[in-house]
Amino acid sequence: xxxxxxxxxxxxxxxxxxxxxxxxxxxxxxxxxxxxxxxxxxxxxxxxxxxxxxxxxxxxxxxxxxxxxxxxxxxxxxxxxxxxxxxxxxxxxxxxxxxxxxxxxxxxxxxxxxxxxxxxxxxxxxxxxxxxxxxxxxxxxxxxxxxxxxxxxxxxxxxxxxxxxxxxxxxxxxxxxxxxxxxxxxxxxxxxxxxxxxxxxxxxxxxxxxxxxxxxxxxxxxxxxxxxxxxxxxxxxxxxxxxxxxxxxxxxxxxxxxxxxxxxxxxxxxx
Amino acid sequence: xxxxxxxxxxxxxxxxxxxxxxxxxxxxxxxxxxxxxxxxxxxxxxxxxxxxxxxxxxxxxxxxxxxxxxxxxxxxxxxxxxxxxxxxxxxxxxxxxxxxxxxxxxxxxxxxxxxxxxxxxxxxxxxxxxxxxxxxxxxxxxxxxxxxxxxxxxxxxxxxxxxxxxxxxxxxxx
Numbered sequence: 001x002x003x004x005x006x007x008x009x010x011x012x013x014x015x016x017x018x019x020x021x022x023x024x025x026x027x028x029x030x031x032x033x034x035x036x037x038x039x040x041x042x043x044x045x046x047x048x049x050x051x052x053x054x055x056x057x058x059x060x061x062x063x064x065x066x067x068x069x070x071x072x073x074x075x076x077x078x079x080x081x082x083x084x085x086x087x088x089x090x091x092x093x094x095x096x097x098x099x100x101x102x103x104x105x106x107x108x109x110x111x112x113x114x115x116x117x118x119x120x121x122x123x124x125x126x127x128x129x130x131x132x133x134x135x136x137x138x139x140x141x142x143x144x145x146x147x148x149x150x151x152x153x154x155x156x157x158x159x160x161x162x163x164x165x166x167x168x169x170x171x172x173x174x175x176x177x178x179x180x181x182x183x184x185x186x187x188x189x190x191x192x193x194x195x196x197x198x199x200x201x202x203x204x205x206x207x208x209x210x211x212x213x214x215x216x217x218x219x220x221x222x223x224x225x226x227x228x229x230x231x232x233x234x235x236x237x238x239x240x241x242x243x244x245x246x247x248x249x250x251x252x253x254x255x256x257x258x259x260x261x262x263x264x265x266x267x268x269x270x271x
Numbered sequence: 272x273x274x275x276x277x278x279x280x281x282x283x284x285x286x287x288x289x290x291x292x293x294x295x296x297x298x299x300x301x302x303x304x305x306x307x308x309x310x311x312x313x314x315x316x317x318x319x320x321x322x323x324x325x326x327x328x329x330x331x332x333x334x335x336x337x338x339x340x341x342x343x344x345x346x347x348x349x350x351x352x353x354x355x356x357x358x359x360x361x362x363x364x365x366x367x368x369x370x371x372x373x374x375x376x377x378x379x380x381x382x383x384x385x386x387x388x389x390x391x392x393x394x395x396x397x398x399x400x401x402x403x404x405x406x407x408x409x410x411x412x413x414x415x416x417x418x419x420x421x422x423x424x425x426x427x428x429x430x431x432x433x434x435x436x437x438x439x440x441x442x443x444x445x
Contacts, residue, residue: 066423159357161349200348229387233352264355271352271389 023052023098042090046081053077062115137249148250159261167194182214189239237268282378285324331397342412352388358415392426408436
């Protein structure tokens with residue numbers, strides 16, 4: 001793990017591998033030690049199962065979508081292995097439990113998505129948002145903090161669902177000539193969508209878009225085969241993300257508010 | 272069952288528990304004089320297994336019914352994809368298709384409702400006034416909460432879910 005608390009892919013891979021290794025390995029070691037006559041109670045061979053279940057619960061905890069079954073496995077491990085058992089029932093129970101943990105681990109990986117990056121999202125911009133902001137932020141370095149603040153408030157209000165306020169803020173920001181042309185277009189797009197969302201109206205037949213020259217600043221490109229609805233959504237996402245990037249670059253004082261909304265920005269970027 | 276203006280539904284689990292213990296009590300009473308002598312307490316106790324869930328359901332239903340006008344006034348329409356952590360506690364209105372229905376038998380249904388922008392979990396802590404099925408087009412009123420109270424992704428704590436349109440099934444068309 002790095003200094004920021006970021007979990008590396010290697011660390012996670014080791015943790016995942018440790019679940020079956022510890023649970024099956026603990027039992028196998030227990031059988032060997034039992035055969036040598038060094039283990040008085042076969043119950044203690046279940047230590048690997050308990051450790052494996054704790055690791056599985058940890059892997060479930062660090063995912064944005066929590067798997068309640070995987071999270072509760074340590075409780076079951078303690079309940080199952082607390083009481084002393086004979087060799088054969090104990091061995092059967094431990095093997096079944098280890099197999100169960102392995103199945104749950106596979107289920108966790110395939111049904112509950114990737115773990116969080118581990119970056120403290122209250123203090124740092126996480127990937128891929130930081131890459132996008134780093135790539136586009138230099139285009140907004142000339143903005144004064146006040147202009148950045150207006151962009152930050154517009155984004156935050158939109159994220160909070162305050163579409164009327166966001167539309168007013170975007171209109172106000174658009175009336176200031178200090179913004180570069182792509183950002184002015186982003187404010188225009190944002191205002192149009194915020195007004196529609198506020199009135200719960202569908203997107204109109206013609207809507208504001210970016211120009212081809214803006215493409216280096218856009219977060220998401222549109223596939224030529226994309227339908228109209230996708231195009232409308234992508235245009236709004238690009239406008240919001242450009243406003244976010246400008247706000248981040250120009251208004252350092254607003255960064256805590258922007259960090260609080262970064263999950264929303266990430267969702268726009270990866271959806 | 273209707274009590275006043277509230278439509279009360281008992282979950283299948285509560286009925287199953289009642290039936291199980293009714294059979295158990297009947298068998299015990301048949302074979303034991305001691306049990307027969309205590310029937311004056313046991314029979315009302317048995318019926319409490321039905322009365323308590325009915326009372327709880329009545330209370331939650333009437334409370335939800337009182338909340339609906341408030342939510343009608345305050346809910347702001349949002350698209351599913353726009354729901355995020357910054358909206359925690361906000362009262363929202365979404366419209367979409369029911370893609371999945373879970374835990375209806377527990378009177379704690381959970382729906383996956385999707386509009387063209389995405390899908391979201393809609394949790395209800397009592398049964399809805401209408402029978403909502405997969406493929407129904409619904410309007411949901413509720414507040415944005417975290418899936419596990421203090422952590423997890425945003426979901427909707429539903430106060431009202433109403434059918435706007437029942438999508439016709441393929442077999443009905445043919």
